[in-house]
Amino acid sequence: MEIKVVKKVLDANNEIAMQNRKMFSENKVFTINMMSSPGSGKTSILEQTLSMITPEIKAAVIVGDICTTNDAMRIAATGVPAVQINTDEFGGDCHIGAHFIKKAAAELDLENIDLLIIENIGNLVCPAEFDIGENLRVVALSVTEGEDKPVKYPLMFRVCDAVLLNKMDLLPYLDYKIDEAVKNIKMIKHEMPVFQMSAKTGQGFQPWIDWLKKMANVE
Amino acid sequence: MHELGIASNIIEIAIDSIPADLNNMPVEKINLKLGKLSSVVAESLKFCFVTLIPGTRLEGAELSIEEVPVTAKCKKCNFKWIVSEPVFVCKKCGSGLIDIISGRELDISSIEIADN
Numbered sequence: 001m002e003i004k005v006v007k008k009v010l011d012a013n014n015e016i017a018m019q020n021r022k023m024f025s026e027n028k029v030f031t032i033n034m035m036s037s038p039g040s041g042k043t044s045i046l047e048q049t050l051s052m053i054t055p056e057i058k059a060a061v062i063v064g065d066i067c068t069t070n071d072a073m074r075i076a077a078t079g080v081p082a083v084q085i086n087t088d089e090f091g092g093d094c095h096i097g098a099h100f101i102k103k104a105a106a107e108l109d110l111e112n113i114d115l116l117i118i119e120n121i122g123n124l125v126c127p128a129e130f131d132i133g134e135n136l137r138v139v140a141l142s143v144t145e146g147e148d149k150p151v152k153y154p155l156m157f158r159v160c161d162a163v164l165l166n167k168m169d170l171l172p173y174l175d176y177k178i179d180e181a182v183k184n185i186k187m188i189k190h191e192m193p194v195f196q197m198s199a200k201t202g203q204g205f206q207p208w209i210d211w212l213k214k215m216a217n218v219e
Numbered sequence: 220m221h222e223l224g225i226a227s228n229i230i231e232i233a234i235d236s237i238p239a240d241l242n243n244m245p246v247e248k249i250n251l252k253l254g255k256l257s258s259v260v261a262e263s264l265k266f267c268f269v270t271l272i273p274g275t276r277l278e279g280a281e282l283s284i285e286e287v288p289v290t291a292k293c294k295k296c297n298f299k300w301i302v303s304e305p306v307f308v309c310k311k312c313g314s315g316l317i318d319i320i321s322g323r324e325l326d327i328s329s330i331e332i333a334d335n
Contacts, residue, residue, distance in 0.1 A: 002250075002331045005236045009228050009251075009325045094221050125258045126221045129325075154305035155256050158319070187306050190315020 013130055016098035020105065020133025027110035030216035031118065033132055035156065036140035037149070038122030041166040043071045044199035045140055046119060050078045052209050057218050059115045062104045064096040071119065083107045095126035098133055114218050124153040128160075136215055142167040143174060147181040150188045157188040161215075162195065164208060169198040225259055225325070226267035226282075233330050234276045241332050246280040248331040254287045256322035261286065289322030 008014065024031050036042050043063075050059055060081040063071045072084035083104040085096060101118065108116070118134065120127040139160040141149055144167055150157040157163070163185050171178070182194050193211060197204035233249050249268075253261055261284045268282040289302040293309035294316040300309075302322070308315050 001241070001334050002329050003236060003238065003241075004329050005232070005327045006329075007232050007236070007327050009225055009232065009327060011232075012228065093224070129221075129258045151305040154307075155258055155323075158256070158307065186315060187308060189307065190317075 010130070013098045016102055017131035017133040020098055020101050021135075023102075023105065023110070024116065024133060024135070027113070029110050029113050029116050030218065031116045031134045031136070032212075032216075033118050033120055033127075033134035033137045034140065035120040035124070035127045035137065035160070036122060036142075037124045037145060040122070040140045040142040040145065041199050042119050042122070042140050043074055045164055045166060045197070046075060046117060047078055048199045048202055048205055049117075049209065049212070050075070050080050052205060053115070053213070054078070054080060057114050057213075057216075058112055059117065060108050060113045062096075062101065062108075062116065062118045064100065064119060064121045081108060081113075093126075094121060094123050095130050096120050096132055097130055101132045115216055124149065124156045128153070128156040128158075136161050138162045138164055140164040140166055141181070143171055143176040143178070143181075147177050148184060150181070150184040154188050157185060157192070160189070160192070162193045162208075162211065165194055165196045166199055168196050168203060169201050222259060222263040223267045223271075226264055226271055229264075229268065229282070229327060230271055230275060230277055232327055233280075236327075236330055237276065237332065245333045246277050246330060247333055248281045248283050249277070249327060250329045250331070251282060251284050252287050252324040252326045252328055253284050254289065254322040254324035256289045256319065257325050259325060285328075287321050287324045290320045291317045292320050293317050 034042055061075045062083045064085045069084045072082045075082035085100045085104050137160045139156055141163055185192055185194055195208040265282050272278050291302050292299045293314055295314040296312040298309055298311040307317055
């Protein structure tokens with residue numbers, strides 16, 4: 001006997017993501033989910049971004065990692081509240097689930113935060129699948145990775161709202177073809193803004209900051 | 220990469236879906252729709268499912284996976300097509316403004332329980 005079920009397997013996660021989104025919206029917190037492969041420079045991008053928007057914008061960061069608190073310590077050094085999530089206590093997950101965000105957000109004073117950036121676990125596969133209650137998704141990609149990353153990980157580039165193309169200062173030492181990388185991104189998502197930047201030098205950050213402020217509606 | 224957690228969710232949902240009056244009958248099959256754009260690998264998911272079910276209400280059940288193709292619709296000319304490679308550009312008018320209509324499914328459609 002066949003019994004109809006029609007249930008989304010990720011319903012439990014999506015339900016908590018909706019609760020998170022409501023909680024952030026009620027507290028007027030704009031939330032960004034930042035994703036990338038390991039080592040593309042998410043934390044450096046965050047440090048540079050925070051130095052350009054704080055203290056005018058009251059920001060906070062949730063950092064996800066399988067292990068260590070290194071990234072949270074780097075963020076905390078900028079003076080911005082940072083909460084570290086280590087998924088290994090819960091089985092070494094490859095992504096942040098909505099329930100982790102719910103738990104981490106409880107440690108933040110949401111009423112006094114305008115912008116919350118969530119640094120997801122370095123992985124271009126799984127985090128793309130999981131809604132965590134964010135308003136915006138961005139993916140960092142560095143020029144030391146292949147130009148074909150977007151077509152290798154189409155879902156990630158399809159679900160994101162902007163690409164941060166990092167480590168542009170290394171371009172003279174590489175055979176990286178920027179045009180090809182941008183073409184591949186546009187093939188996955190035509191309307192995707194691509195911000196070419198270097199978190200090390202600060203080069204190219206202003207357009208990203210302007211866009212971010214516009215999207216978050218904060219000045 | 221997260222197939223073990225997904226398999227565990229599937230098992231939980233399937234067990235919750237068994238009607239009380241059929242509680243003693245063996246579950247034969249779980250039917251799952253899996254979009255080709257989802258970041259879940261069917262073979263890995265089956266492996267995890269088989270690993271997890273011994274000792275549960277689903278012991279002996281098969282996880283049957285129907286892969287759903289990625290279909291897109293052009294926002295400009297309304298053309299619909301099956302996306303078979305990672306290029307999200309309208310095959311008819313070349314526009315890049317498109318909606319993904321299917322391909323992200325990760326849905327349990329039904330469970331099959333022995334009748335007698």
